[in-house]
Amino acid sequence: MKSSNLMSSKKVGVIGAGASGLVASRELRREGHVPVVFERNNNVGGTWIYNPEVESDPLGVDPSRTIVQSSVYDSLRTNLPRESMGFRDYPFVVVEEMMMIKDEKKETSSRTGDNRRFPGHREVLNYLQDFANHFELIELIRFETEVIHVSLLDDQEGEKERKWAVKYKIRSSSSPPTFVVDEEVFDAVVVCNGHYTEPLIAEIPGIDTWPGKQIHSHNYRVPDPFRDQVVLLVGNSSSGEDLSRDIAGVVKKNALGDDTIVFQDGSSVLVDVILHCTGYKYTFPFLEINNTVTVDDNRVGPLYKHVFSPLLAPGLSFIGLIWKGIPYPIFELQSRWVAGVLSGRILLPSQEVMMLEVEDFYLKLEAAGVPKRYTHNTFDYQFEYSDWLAGECGFPLSEEWRKQMFEAVVKKRITHLEAYRDEWEDYNHLIMQAHEDFRNYL
Ligand code: FAD
16 A cells, blocks of 8 residues: 555545445545535435336336436345445444444344345345444435536646536425526545446347337336236346246246247247346436546446546546445445545555556456456456455455355355345354454444
């Protein structure tokens, strides 16, 4: 870790109060900065705020549709054991266990009492709400306030660092709501707007003329609308796996009819509905930064270590772009790194060195045949990445039990897809090791 003694406090605009915005604001304040969090919703938790409403366009491609942030479906349970999933110094354990770990009599909590190792989505939302309350983050958040424009201000004479203008729209609670637009200047902006809201649809020749119904998993909530329908699922990652099992009890096996889907090998199937479980696009509709950071085939770049724009660092950073792994401990470390860099406690390499590192990373992906859209998929190196961040921040390295829990989940999802969330007895020793560490952290 390279560090400097020149500490400075910054006024930082944080966009979003989901898991990444919450932990970013906590780390920024801990470091002595003044974070202001903008959240367009009326609560914290982002994608974990289950919304029974879906968008007017079930495919989610109509740009004029009203956006629904959450992609959570009613039956959703976590795909990680809770111990591995939570932030390090606020573990995601059941409330009674937390009281025992902290040796406290009382801990106010909004938890649902869903004590399963892989709990349902409401328990995750309540955990994030508890986190926000515990660290008194609510006072930092401006709810019902959507950031609509972020730009770099022109150099002002005598100022060492450039400032950022954040324009936002505040929604009133009146009916119908009214909107007030305002603008504020910040020393830095941390983007935490999530990336599970804008559907990505696979390119399939002929699909535009296919007459049946199509829906993206973003707009799936419950199985009932699929009753007695023949459904084709596209995509076999987390949501494809979950939704195929969710609808299995209500759908119809395919029968003869007109709406034929033809596969590459020439075989075909007749279906009523295509359910696209094909992932999401990164979008930053509010960013006006002259193409210094772009989204190209779902690669947000150039970004140094998935976080800093080399050309705009340290003023512009992104938390939470990575996927396919254990995200929260990484969000926590990314946030700690950003906070330390902004205060001057941690030094970044020069712009040239960061650019070279990014170019080298892209070349390695290309040589390995990894498409650009997998740039932020850290599955193969998440713990090396965490440990690199931890090294920069002076934080302990990834715990062995966390690594082993992740490996176990990956294996069990292949061999026991139906029951991997409920068969966890073989790993009790890892749970015990996790609790031991939590006691030390707290
Ligand atoms: P989000 O939760 O999307 O939060 C972004 C926030 O930014 C939102 O509150 C939004 O309203 C706000 N926002 C966006 N734009 C603006 C704007 N312009 N102005 C103001 N506010 C704005 N992770 C796990 O660890 N375990 C799991 O089991 C798991 N399961 C998942 C299942 C599904 C279906 C999905 C979609 C994701 C899952 N994830 C899981 C990953 C999940 O995304 C992360 O857990 C995490 O909650 C993402 O947090 P975030 O803050 O980055 O984004």
